[in-house]
Amino acid sequence: MTVEVERKFVFSAETLETLESIGVCVDQRQFHDQYFDTPEFNLTLRDMWLRKRKGCWELKCPMANSAEEPSEERPADAALCTHYKEISSLSEIYQRVKEVIKVDCEDREAETTPSQEDCSWLSKLNLACFAEFTTTRRSFTLGEEGVKIDLDQADFGHHVGEIEVLIPEGGDVQLAQEKIRNAAKKLGVSGDERVDGKMTTYLKRYRPEHYAALLRARVL
Ligand code: V4E
Numbered sequence: 001m002t003v004e005v006e007r008k009f010v011f012s013a014e015t016l017e018t019l020e021s022i023g024v025c026v027d028q029r030q031f032h033d034q035y036f037d038t039p040e041f042n043l044t045l046r047d048m049w050l051r052k053r054k055g056c057w058e059l060k061c062p063m064a065n066s067a068e069e070p071s072e073e074r075p076a077d078a079a080l081c082t083h084y085k086e087i088s089s090l091s092e093i094y095q096r097v098k099e100v101i102k103v104d105c106e107d108r109e110a111e112t113t114p115s116q117e118d119c120s121w122l123s124k125l126n127l128a129c130f131a132e133f134t135t136t137r138r139s140f141t142l143g144e145e146g147v148k149i150d151l152d153q154a155d156f157g158h159h160v161g162e163i164e165v166l167i168p169e170g171g172d173v174q175l176a177q178e179k180i181r182n183a184a185k186k187l188g189v190s191g192d193e194r195v196d197g198k199m200t201t202y203l204k205r206y207r208p209e210h211y212a213a214l215l216r217a218r219v220l
Pocket of ligand 1: 049084162197198199219
């Protein structure tokens with residue numbers, strides 16, 4: 001299991017110019033994401049994000065009881081970084097989602113073995129797609145080990161940059177944040193406001209009730 005430490009940023013033509021001059025473009029691709037939840041938002045109200053991307057299932061979960069330093073000892077911009085566990089094993093995803101949703105599906109449990117092809121587990125857990133969009137992503141490196149910069153353009157008109165470091169579970173989150181801070185400096189990324197990601201913008205525009213529920217629960 002990996003942990004993704006990430007800071008989003010607003011990018012401009014200038015950021016792109018800087019990236020193209022000091023970084024290396026390592027990838028350009030397109031992918032379609034579908035996000036799933038129950039009608040009561042059981043997953044996202046717990047900040048859990050279930051999605052299908054390029055035929056593979058992924059679940060992003062917040063770190064349980066992450067031992068953060070008291071806020072006055074943390075660099076101010078650490079608050080701009082998020083860190084989530086990324087689970088990509090379908091059987092583990094199914095177990096976790098089932099625990100959260102607590103659907104009474106005991107009768108059917110024995111016969112439910114989720115597979116990439118058979119999506120009947122979704123309806124058994126009352127899960128439906130609430131958001132889908134296609135992203136065009138350009139990825140860059142800056143020479144700093146393990147740091148990737150993604151420039152995302154979503155098909156509904158939102159663009160956002162992300163500085164990302166992947167670490168193993170139990171790895172050094174603060175070191176990852178330090179690397180992100182250095183990369184942000186090199187790129188001239190400043191500002192102390194959280195930047196809306198693709199999903200936040202999507203929910204605001206197309207799922208206002210869902211968005212309001214997540215705001216009330218302080219998930220977003
Ligand atoms: C974790 C999360 C969501 C799921 C989508 O995650 P995100 O990293 O924004 O998407 P993407 O396409 O860049 O995934 P990647 O390719 O990097 O795996 S939607 C909302 N969240 C929580 C969240 C938050 N509360 N605040 C911020 C700034 N970002 C994400």
